[in-house]
Amino acid sequence: MxxxxxxxxxxxxxxxxxxxxxxxxxxxxxxxxxxxxxxxxxxxxxxxxxxxxxxxxxxxxxxxxxxxxxxxxxxxxxxxxxxxxxxxxxxxxxxxxxxxxxxxxxxxxxxxxxxxxxxxxxxxAKVRLDNPEQVREARHLLQELYKFVQQQSQLKLINKIQTEAYTDQIKRLVLQMGVDNHLFNARQAQQIGKLRLAIHHYGLARKLLVNENGSHGFDKQIAQLDSVIAKLQEKAQSQTAKTATPETPTEHQPTPAPISTTSEPATSKEWDRFAEETDGWKKKQLYD
Missing domain, CATH: 1.20.1270 (Substrate Binding Domain Of Dnak; Chain:A; Domain 2)
Structure with a gap:
């Protein structure tokens, strides 16, 4: 057991x-x-x-x-x-x-x-762009620079005052390019004898400056453009009078109407579009 x-x-x-x-x-x-x-x-x-x-x-x-x-x-x-x-x-x-x-x-x-x-x-010395190809490339680069400034602001790497200062400087460069582009087109038109087209582009350049002249910082440039436009209008009238036929007396030739620039958007609106094109960066995380 x-x-x-x-x-x-x-x-x-x-x-x-x-x-x-x-x-x-x-x-x-x-x-x-x-x-x-x-x-x-x-x-x-x-x-x-x-x-x-x-x-x-x-x-x-x-x-x-x-x-x-x-x-x-x-x-x-x-x-x-x-x-x-x-x-x-x-x-x-x-x-x-x-x-x-x-x-x-x-x-x-x-x-x-x-x-x-x-x-x-x-x-x-400030460099001014007078070539359409340069203007297009610079506009693209300014968009990238604007996005970078906004990103730096969002990351708190630059303060609000710096952000506003940088943005204002970029905005002025956009204005400068727009004006310079019209001046380039105006000079090109003058060289081939198209005075009315030249007057048109000088008028567009003037309108851009007027729209941003709240502080009267562009009074001198506007006055210069007024002088150029007045001389070209006088020259255009003189050419029209010389080419008038006997059946069409010169005294009946219509005075050239002021060039309308209503089709040209204000610089502020151009800047709004410029800024809107860069809004996509807010929806993307570019930094790790």
Missing amino acids: LYFKHSYAKPASFHAMTVHYLAIALILLLMLAGYLFLSHSIQKRRIRRQRLLTALKARRNSFRDLVDGFPKGFLTQDLTNLLYRSLIDICEQLTRLESKEPGHAEQLAFYTSQLSAQQNSENQ
Whole structure:
């Protein structure tokens, strides 16, 4: 009887071994879970780092295109300094992320020297664009610059006063391009003898200035345009009188009516359209 009971009793060592194996299995499971978690975290950081690098390089290229795209002296010194400071900040981040890439350090040194030279240079003569192709390209670049200023404002990297100042400077450049484009067309018309067309474009340039002359800052330019338009109208009347036929007395020739510029939108409306075209940036996250 005692032997029967003894044959069914489990030794204590069996329970100890079972607990030991369970403990090992639990440790292995925990180690596997830890490894998977760590591997996932590393992969996630790698992806995030790569995305940041891609975004930084894209921004660097975009700002570099802005700096190189505008003719030297076209942008105000404040806007140029803003672009250089942004490029320097981007190059510093790239240098930290890819310390073994010598190109980042070289670009950082280059843009730092460019900013220093820009700040120490005397006031440059303003460059005016008189080529339609240049105007179109500059308009596109100004859109990108406007979006950048708004992004900097949203990220609190520039304050409200700076944002308004930069926006006003961009707005003035848009006005300048519009006026210069009409002046270019007017001169082209004069060269081929189309005086009425020239008067028309001078009138459009004048209208743009008048619409933005609330502070009378463009009084001088408007007066100059008035003088040019008056001389061209007199010349156009003289030509009309010389070409009149005997059957059509010159005294009955109608006086050229003032050129209507109602078809030309006001600069403020042009600026509204310019700003509306950039509203898409608000719906996109361009920065990681």
